[in-house]
Amino acid sequence: MSKRKLKKDSFTSGECISKVQKILRERFCHLNPNGKLFGLEHQYKQLLELIKHTAVNGESNSVLIIGPRGSGKTLLVCHVLKKLLEIKEVKENILQVHLNGLLQTNDRIALKEITRQLNLENVVGDKVFGSFAENLAFLLEALKKGDRDHSCPVLFILDEFDLFVHHKNQTLLYNLFDISQSAQTPIAVIGLTCRLDILELMEKRVKSRFSHRQIYLMNSFDFKTYLNICKDQLSLPPEFPEETFIQKWNKHIQSLLEDIKVQDVLQNQFYYNKDLRCLFMLLMLASNNITVSHPYIRISDFLEASKLCRMDTKSNIVHGLSVLELCLIIAMKHLNDTYEGEPFNFQMVYHEYQKFVQRKAHTVYNFEKPVVMKAFERLQLLELIKPIEGPSNFVQKEYLLMKLLLDNSQVMEALQVYPNCPTDVKQWATTSVH
Amino acid sequence: MSALKHPEYPEAKLLQLESMIPCREAQASTLLSIFGKRQHFSFPALFIYGHTSSGKTYVVQILLKTLELPHVFVNCAECFTSKLLLEEMLRQLQCLFIKEEDHSFLSCDTFNDFIRFFKRAPLTPELQNQTIYVVSIYFRSSVMKRRTMSDRIAVFQYLRGCNKEKGESSYSPKHLRHLQKILSHDHPPEYSFDFYAYINILLGVFYPVCRDLKELQHLAALNFSKYCEPVVQGEGDRLWKNIESHLKKAMQTVYLREISSSQWERLQQDNGEPGQVKGLSAHAHVELPYYSKFLLIAAYLASYNPARTDKRFFVKHHGKIRKVNFQKKHEKTSNHLLGPKPFPLDRLLAILYSIVDSRIPPTANIFCQVSEMVACFEP
Numbered sequence: 179m180s181k182r183k184l185k186k187d188s189f190t191s192g193e194c195i196s197k198v199q200k201i202l203r204e205r206f207c208h209l210n211p212n213g214k215l216f217g218l219e220h221q222y223k224q225l226l227e228l229i230k231h232t233a234v235n236g237e238s239n240s241v242l243i244i245g246p247r248g249s250g251k252t253l254l255v256c257h258v259l260k261k262l263l264e265i266k267e268v269k270e271n272i273l274q275v276h277l278n279g280l281l282q283t284n285d286r287i288a289l290k291e292i293t294r295q296l297n298l299e300n301v302v303g304d305k306v307f308g309s310f311a312e313n314l315a316f317l318l319e320a321l322k323k324g325d326r327d328h329s330c331p332v333l334f335i336l337d338e339f340d341l342f343v344h345h346k347n348q349t350l351l352y353n354l355f356d357i358s359q360s361a362q363t364p365i366a367v368i369g370l371t372c373r374l375d376i377l378e379l380m381e382k383r384v385k386s387r388f389s390h391r392q393i394y395l396m397n398s399f400d401f402k403t404y405l406n407i408c409k410d411q412l413s414l415p416p417e418f419p420e421e422t423f424i425q426k427w428n429k430h431i432q433s434l435l436e437d438i439k440v441q442d443v444l445q446n447q448f449y450y451n452k453d454l455r456c457l458f459m460l461l462m463l464a465s466n467n468i469t470v471s472h473p474y475i476r477i478s479d480f481l482e483a484s485k486l487c488r489m490d491t492k493s494n495i496v497h498g499l500s501v502l503e504l505c506l507i508i509a510m511k512h513l514n515d516t517y518e519g520e521p522f523n524f525q526m527v528y529h530e531y532q533k534f535v536q537r538k539a540h541t542v543y544n545f546e547k548p549v550v551m552k553a554f555e556r557l558q559l560l561e562l563i564k565p566i567e568g569p570s571n572f573v574q575k576e577y578l579l580m581k582l583l584l585d586n587s588q589v590m591e592a593l594q595v596y597p598n599c600p601t602d603v604k605q606w607a608t609t610s611v612h
Numbered sequence: 613m614s615a616l617k618h619p620e621y622p623e624a625k626l627l628q629l630e631s632m633i634p635c636r637e638a639q640a641s642t643l644l645s646i647f648g649k650r651q652h653f654s655f656p657a658l659f660i661y662g663h664t665s666s667g668k669t670y671v672v673q674i675l676l677k678t679l680e681l682p683h684v685f686v687n688c689a690e691c692f693t694s695k696l697l698l699e700e701m702l703r704q705l706q707c708l709f710i711k712e713e714d715h716s717f718l719s720c721d722t723f724n725d726f727i728r729f730f731k732r733a734p735l736t737p738e739l740q741n742q743t744i745y746v747v748s749i750y751f752r753s754s755v756m757k758r759r760t761m762s763d764r765i766a767v768f769q770y771l772r773g774c775n776k777e778k779g780e781s782s783y784s785p786k787h788l789r790h791l792q793k794i795l796s797h798d799h800p801p802e803y804s805f806d807f808y809a810y811i812n813i814l815l816g817v818f819y820p821v822c823r824d825l826k827e828l829q830h831l832a833a834l835n836f837s838k839y840c841e842p843v844v845q846g847e848g849d850r851l852w853k854n855i856e857s858h859l860k861k862a863m864q865t866v867y868l869r870e871i872s873s874s875q876w877e878r879l880q881q882d883n884g885e886p887g888q889v890k891g892l893s894a895h896a897h898v899e900l901p902y903y904s905k906f907l908l909i910a911a912y913l914a915s916y917n918p919a920r921t922d923k924r925f926f927v928k929h930h931g932k933i934r935k936v937n938f939q940k941k942h943e944k945t946s947n948h949l950l951g952p953k954p955f956p957l958d959r960l961l962a963i964l965y966s967i968v969d970s971r972i973p974p975t976a977n978i979f980c981q982v983s984e985m986v987a988c989f990e991p
Contacts, residue, residue: 192619196649199649203654207654208653281724281727283723466645470619498823500819500822500823502821523949523950525948545821548893549821549867553821559664
């Protein structure tokens with residue numbers, strides 16, 4: 179490897195590294211409207227045509243963009259809007275309203291937000307006057323007054339569309355789709371959602387007014403494309419000031435991605451999840467360790483990042499338990515084995531623990547019941563065990579029925595790596611009860 | 613040589629940081645590399661989890677404070693409604709943005725308003741491009757998708773030990789030697805560091821039961837004077853023998869909060885035998901009226917005995933008991949293991965009449981006592 183030589187190069191200064199990090203971080207951590215679209219050309223054209231029709235010809239449209247999380251729905255809309263605004267006649271002629279189902283949790287807030295974003299007359303000093311009914315009537319009237327030829331088209335973009343469906347009577351959706359169906363102000367309703375059964379959630383009257391135009395964004399690429407995306411995301415753009423550095427960096431990325439270990443990591447990630455956002459997290463974790471002393475991403479960085487990504491949280495929690503708590507978990511595991519998954523209470527666990535301690539107490543002391551109870555309560559606090567019914571059922575805490583939220587194999591695996599586990603505890607865990 | 617490295621911050625500050633967070637260098641350096649430079653984007657959300665008192669709050673707080681990053685700390689246990697939470701965040705943000713004193717109170721009911729206020733907030737130029745950190749403790753839900761709404765925000769969420777499958781940064785469990793190091797870090801100045809090997813004895817007793825640093829620190833502080841006693845009295849060779857039984861007593865009393873810390877300290881001063889004082893659980897004696905007592909006994913008998921044995925136990929002339937060869941083929945689990953069983957009121961009264969010799973008229977008082985006892989034990 180020529181890494182050692184590269185280190186001495188003059189342009190791998192702190193400034194350069196900082197710029198690289200800035201670019202990469204912007205790509206990975208921030209919804210960047212300049213980011214590239216991968217394999218969505220067809221959908222892009224479809225959506226662009228549709229919105230153009232609304233903006234230029236005054237057609238009313240409605241469309242749903244459906245795809246899993248991280249499949250680039252928002253990015254697609256961003257791209258299309260950017261492209262549209264480059265056209266001069268569209269730019270002057272269109273109004274945008276952005277709504278989000280997480281923010282506008284009911285129709286009243288959504289309506290206020292619409293009036294605010296449309297800058298309507300009754301909005302004075304950022305305060306909205308009038309009741310909900312007035313507001314709706316006013317808005318509808320303002321929209322109805324317009325006609326195809328004269329009024330300005332409005333673009334409604336509803337993020338988290340499935341949350342709007344849960345509003346009372348779906349009033350907002352009904353009104354929006356109704357306007358888009360009748361010859362009033364031209365509007366385009368674009369809904370973004372990740373639910374495939376979104377049409378089933380709509381009321382009949384709402385559904386019938388919806389144009390049933392759907393654009394599906396599925397991550398339908400294979401591993402080769404995945405690798406290409408990876409490469410594309412990691413390499414530097416030609417605008418980067420240091421030209422020689424770009425070449426070296428990009429060459430390094432190329433050789434890095436050809437490495438078998440790195441490909442293994444990426445393949446694992448690919449089989450686990452095709453979501454690009456998960457990939458970005460991995461790349462970000464791998465790339466944020468670059469410093470002046472090692473300016474290129476190393477293979478070990480990749481391996482470490484993937485290790486960080488695929489940690490098992492439960493076993494991490496189990497490793498931090500004290501020996502007594504671990505003993506209780508093993509006792510619960512034995513109870514689960516003998517009674518085939520029946521729920522247990524503290525008394526049974528304590529009984530089981532007592533059987534172990536009295537039989538062969540070498541390293542683990544025989545603790546008093548209240549001490550054991552405290553350990554048991556701590557396990558409940560960590561949600562490793564959970565009461566099968568609500569705790570307020572007038573049952574004493576000793577008799578509250580619980581279930582263990584750990585798998586048998588999880589317990590055994592955690593036990594293998596548990597630091598300084600007493601040998602007899604380990605043996606007790608492996609011996610079956612019968 | 614400092615284990616933490618970052619080009620953005622001066623070396624001295626990082627060294628200072630490192631001395632403040634013993635045994636957490638790895639986590640701190642991960643966090644630092646995730647934060648990156650001030651002007652860079654960072655992860656939109658970071659979820660830190662770990663056991664109680666594994667230093668989640670402490671490390672993050674120290675890190676943000678020492679590096680002087682703009683941040684907001686909220687505790688979701690305090691802000692129990694979303695309105696309180698949002699207003700608290702806004703208030704702290706205002707303090708960040710505007711350095712002058714006039715903090716006009718902003719009322720904020722919905723998340724929508726919060727985002728609006730946040731985007732509109734007048735920023736000082738140096739804050740314009742920086743990442744602002746919102747740290748929430750005991751986080752449960754609701755803040756996760758903040759990233760999409762506004763760009764400059766990075767949210768940390770964390771709670772004690774979690775079972776959510778979305779951890780990004782975990783705090784490795786404490787090991788014995790880490791605990792030793794941290795605990796002996798604050799040894800009393802009048803004794804030497806080696807003398808504070810007391811910690812090893814303490815951990816020898818408590819480590820199998822408890823790994824909570826706060827609890828251990830508290831216990832160490834409480835029992836240290838007892839440990840020093842032989843030295844003060846001039847017989848310095850029986851340190852371990854002296855303290856061990858004392859610590860074991862402490863596990864049964866102070867650790868369970870049976871007797872309070874101040875009581876424990878007073879006991880040590882008076883040289884009283886630990887365990888003389890009655891703990892909280894010793895006060896289990898309750899004065900009850902005559903009929904209430906019998907009601908309680910009847911209820912106990914009803915809930916722990918199956919109904920089919922009632923006739924045999926409580927009816928005077930129940931006829932012959934057939935001799936059955938009890939074959940102990942399958943051992944039944946005792947009722948005291950399974951817990952109490954529910955019973956109807958009729959059965960309770962029937963058992964009450966049979967165990968009280970005198971005649972009890974079923975007056976309103978009796979029924980009153982039944983319902984009063986239910987109210988008594990209701991949580």
